[in-house]
Amino acid sequence: MEKIMLWEPDQDLRNALALYINNLGYKTVALGRATNFREAVELEQPLVCLLPVDLDKGTKVAFGHLDRKFDVKGVMSVILPEFVSDDSGELGPSGVVIDRISKPFGIRELADCLDKAMERKHKLVSSPFPWEQSLEVRALRNTGELKEALKLRYEVYREVGFLESSEHGLDLDPYDFKSTIFGAFITNGEQSELAGTIRIIQDTGFGLHRRQVAEVMAGNGIDPDAVEASVMSGSLPALQTFRLKQSDCRRLYTGFATDTSRSSVRVSTGVHELSRLVIGRRHRLNSAGMERRLYELVIAHCCAAAPKKNWFVIAVHPAKTRKYLRFGFQNISQLGIQAYIGIDQPAALMVWDLQRYLQLPNPFTTELDENIVEYNYRDSLVSAFPDRRVAIVE
Incomplete structure (x- = not known):
């Protein structure tokens, strides 16, 4: 089952989002704070991460710095993780923001957002056919x-x-x-x-x-x-x-x-x-x-x-x-x-x-x-x- 990693400090909202995501056919890994987020991403290898930070589309995110650099906002950023460390070997996995969704949002809006994320992920990791x-x-x-x-x-x-x-x-x-x-x-x-x-x-x-x-x-x-x-x-x-x-x-x-x-x-x-x-x-x-x-x-x-x-x-x-x-x-x-x-x-x-x-x-x-x-x-x-x-x- 494909994993979605969720960081949401509000426990009620976190539980509701986890339920919604599970009902969409994914497995939710829900976290209440950003501490050790990098280690969690390395361990769980999610396809998509949902974080309550307001970042521009295309922004490169270092998961090891989340707790020090970003403030919680009224926006959920959709991030595709990469599992390649930088030259220093210190930051671990990073990710790229591919979409944003404003709170509050409904189950249909969340489903569409995740569908687009999965489609984008497929395009990014796919290679051209050998004859193309x-x-x-x-x-x-x-x-x-x-x-x-x-x-x-x-x-x-x-x-x-x-x-x-x-x-x-x-x-x-x-x-x-x-x-x-x-x-x-x-x-x-x-x-x-x-x-x-x-x-x-x-x-x-x-x-x-x-x-x-x-x-x-x-x-x-x-x-x-x-x-x-x-x-x-x-x-x-x-x-x-x-x-x-x-x-x-x-x-x-x-x-x-x-x-x-x-x-x-x-x-x-x-x-x-x-x-x-x-x-x-x-x-x-x-x-x-x-x-x-x-x-x-x-x-x-x-x-x-x-x-x-x-x-x-x-x-x-x-x-x-x-x-x-x-x-x-x-x-x-x-x-x-x-x-x-x-x-x-x-x-x-x-x-x-x-x-x-x-x-x-x-x-x-x-x-x-x-x-x-x-x-x-x-x-x-x-x-x-x-x-x-x-x-x-x-």
Whole structure:
């Protein structure tokens, strides 16, 4: 019998909910307080947890911190637990909020909520059929995938004349030390092919792939420590291209790099750069669909962060500015056109207030909550390929 774990301090309500849930055909594990909730989840392995906390859909929850971080509210959050510990091994299972239900609620409303939770769980844990082709977008996971991405970037940028020939056959860029690099993988059965990639460079600190970047550089006879030192104290390449400091962006775009978006949403003050978006030659016919999916991943990644990643710069080819205006980027036209640092590409500088864009008409907001849930649950987004939805037009 499938288990539902319930935490509800009010004993009468807890008993009533347990009775309702049992009558729906589930086994209820009911707790009166959050102490040892993590251990209870590990022991009972429930499919769904119901907690009296008010959390946004898609929020990642550390069960080991419930008693210290959350206040009881008039809302019940529906959470799918994950049974994978983090790197420290201290937090134990975590979960992702997939729905909320306001008190008081009736048996029919509760039943519908649990049915939707079970359906969502099934979709998240299901894999495509072996004969189906799918597209998975996610962060690169190992050195082998990083090499594939650097090779793909090199091939595409050589094709369009943005890079000189290199004996390594890889786009070895020092800013990868400060980057999170995402890939678009086409999967058919057990075969998987990297078809596209994009990266987010952060203004300070090391990126997700620091260790793998160092390994690839060392394997190609390059001193990773020297390369890393050359970029860690510098600004983002798009800002260097236009000889700007981060503070200059506030003058060019009011409110840039502050803790509040123009949409009044609280965000991180950090500045990031989107760059190295490439789609392999064999998959250009579906490039718009892949780009859309990569941007859906970027947006889910940024919105799932706490605080939200919001402020971006991007140096784009002048012919592409119209496309990025549709994404909500603002063109800083008074700066003119410059040669992008590190590659032979003319570039215009654009800035992005992501949360403001998401409150305007756009193709991403409709599915954003579901994408955040999926991203937080399995660290990727998976869809049928080719994507039959309306593509972003160049």
